[in-house]
Amino acid sequence: MHRLSDPVLDWVAALRDGDRKSLARAITEVENETPTGNALIRAIHDHLGRAHIVGFTGAPGAGKSTLINAFVGELNRRGKRVGVVAVDPSSPISGGAILGDRVRMGDVGGSDDVFIRSLASRGHLGGLSRTASRVVDLLDAAGMDYVILETVGTGQSEIEVAGLALTKVVLFPPGAGDDVQAQKAGVLEIADILAISKADLALADRAEQQLRQMLALRKARGWTPIIVRTVATPAQGIDTLFDAIAKHYEWLTQRGVPLRQMRLKTVLAQVAGDVLRRRIELLESPELERLCADLDSGEIDYGEAAERALAIAAAGGHVDATGTCGQSLRAE
Amino acid sequence: MNEPMLHPPPKVLVTKIGLDGHDRGSRLVAAFLRDAGMEVIYTPPWQQISTVVKMAMEEDVDVIGISSLATDHLIVPKLLQALRAAGLDDVEVIVGGIVPDREEAALLKVGVARVFHPGSPLEEIVDVVCRLTAKRRTKPALSLKEAP
């Protein structure tokens, strides 16, 4: 184990002390996976576990940003310190991104007790970014009472946020009545709170009905998701949302679930998967080519091929240290 | 694009301060920067200077791009003052839009890195942002709490 240098410890002390510039620059190091960033992550391990991590997810257009804006406003009113992590997709062609979520949080973005950071997905497929979990940790260590996670809103983002957030809020806009049925069953599995956003629309009743029906069909679990109806502007149902989230947190802490450990394992699996995927994609080896040929001709099946590919990659491959910017997806 | 984009890509805040709301130009520039491979925080017009400083700090941006088509460039010196007061001197500010020559000289004097006029090739803006970002990154990353 390397000893942590004093400058790193000083840096951690500064960001824990409320120095927002230090926090922002620490996030940059971590986002770029620099050695300094890695050192910072190791240095904060004793300071984690305070923040209630709440993930908001739902299809694009469901109104996530506006709802988060209203919710953070409520937290602000109650004197809570809030960190917000908003992830937007990087273009698979250029690698660039428009980080436009904080635009919709204009009302609360100006408060001293609110810290918003936008992250580009940088080629990560899953609704967040590869380093999102570590960024959340930094905000936790900096003393936030709540860390809000806003996902890209793709089909898989709900699953990914499940590994990271303690409380998962899934948004359903009404009016997509039939789409509620079409939602993947997995979404319902992970939701702790089901929020019917834009609940002032006429179809809200129907959407709620459908959600209750779907819940009733599910096997009973420890926690029964709470359904809330919210309107972002003018804000309605936000305190109900707050209460539901608080209730879930209470239930979690009472049960003594080793949340952090579960989270670490999930995130480790994701990061490892990412690294491995890039390694195999970028690897040029005759063994790998032969493997692909065998796969093509039907000599072996995918399961076996995957096991062999893992072995080949572990043996000979190495990943370019700069390949963190979606390069595997960029056209040459 | 001729050269490969910097890695990590430049983080640019594209915004408007003051009273004017015409944002066709700033939207185009934001889209172009994204297509060049940069990460762009784009905001609507009418941002308060204090908000711009807060955003620049939280997002740890490399460059701030101010779009000014009317006379809002007249308060850009106040933005630079506020950035300095917040310890963000290393964040460069560029201004794009309609700026009379006499007032352009005044802006450059108070520390604006560059003023772009209508008709400036967007490629040039990309180039300048990359150079400014590279310059900013030569400074050490480790930042400790400064005494007030």
Add this chain to the structure above:
Amino acid sequence: MSSPVPKRPTERYPAEVSAFDRSAARWREEYSRLAPDDAAIRNRSGIEVKPLYGPDDWSGENYLDDLGFPGQLPLTRGIYPSMHRGRPWSQRQLVGLGTPEDYNARLKQILAAGSTAVSLIPCNSVYRGYDVDEVDPLLLGTCGATVNTVEDMDICFRDIALGKISIGLNDPLPFTLLALLLAVAKRRDVPWGEITGTSNQSDYISHFVANHMFFRVALPGSRRILSDHIEFMNRHVPGWNPVSVVGQHMQQAGATPAQAMAFTLCTAIQYAEDCRARGMEPDAFLPRFTFFFDISISFFEEIAKLRAGRRLWAKIARDRLGAKDPRSWRFKFHAQTSGLDLTRAQPLNNIARSAIQAMAGIFGGLQSLHTDAYDEVLSTPTVEAARIAVATQNILRDEAHLADVIDPVGGSYYVEALTDQMEEEIERVIGEIDAAGGMYAAVDSGLVQTLIGESALAFQRQIESGAQKVVGVNAFQVEEDASARASLERPDPADIDKQIARYQRFKAARSRDGVQRALDALARAANDATQNSYEKVVDAALAGVTHGEICTCLRREMGFGQPLCIV
């Protein structure tokens, strides 16, 4: 003359068919020999432009159905029987800068130069709903006049006979400037029945989409205030046009000319339907609907756009909206030459550009015209540049005699074919908006903004690549002496300070009770759909309430408008 000119091949002239085809083939062959590298050319709306148009592109055989006579359906050739020859278009130049005194002085100069109608541009602070004591003084009066109180408005129109000249107030919801103007009229004992003009910026939908600055109150509140405004003006100021549907903003934001026309017509339909939902009959409000367009330098495309729009509106008003009064079918519009085509490089070139754009508008059959000054891109125009802009219109009318013939380009194969094609494209876009649930819904959801953004990007790429040349910018550039550029118009800081001081004195001298009562009444009306909110705005102006106070009250009650932000 040996043989007769080959006519368009029809049943009437079957014997001529082969002669026409032979000549056409010969021309095509000679043309491709002389222009072998000829590539397809498209105009800004995406319509292909051929090298030659003839009788096979458009035939004048259905004159009455396609064109008709001026003042008669389908109205393609003009909404009035006599058009510009009977009465020339209004020269309505935008004026706005500095303090009310500055405005009054400049207005008088422009009227003396030949302008025949008034237009007032307020300061950006006014646009955002602020009074002079609420913004950084550096930003006051640089782009328009600082008008906050009835006193300011009185000074703006000193020595101007209010009942004798048409007034355009570029004042968006909640039309406080108009309210101040009506208060001034009351002061001067000018009956409201004699006031004529237009609420130039009443189109809140276009502001939400494209010009954000003008958008102050949330969408639902805006919808209500506009309908109240229409009702109030119809009843109390019948000579006023309370609705101006503004295609200019969409086009300036990047919509193609066809899209801009389509969005404008859809917005007009939306407003008409909102009025009908209130129980108003179409013929009660449609005659006072007016329009406002941008004229780009795509010369023929603009002419075709405006003619197609006029023909379409007549159909929409009569068939879709059920209007029976012929005055409801008339497409009355003001147009402004587009500042987007002007350049900072070699600014004097802009004089030529404005002239060309103005010609397109005149041939398009406008009722009122503003020509940009050549230094528009640099700052508020100098007196000299503003004079040249007015002179341009005088030259077009008096020297080039453009007003002497009604619809002079009518019957041109190209113009008529292009008018038909533009109409088709416009109708296609209208169909898209209808499918999205109408203009209000399409804008609320962001569809229109997305379409405009795509067009803006596409056009920018054309310029970046050099496919669209802009003289002085990406073609024919020269080294210029920067100091030779036009001088800067900035208000005197001392005058601004005096303006702020006067404003504060005005507020101090008012009856506080009267002001408070008026504001309370306004706030109550904002929350009560059975009341007319605009009536209370006017009452407030009469009681000495300022522009900023009215806007603040309505924003508090109805919500601050934040337009969608789509990149």
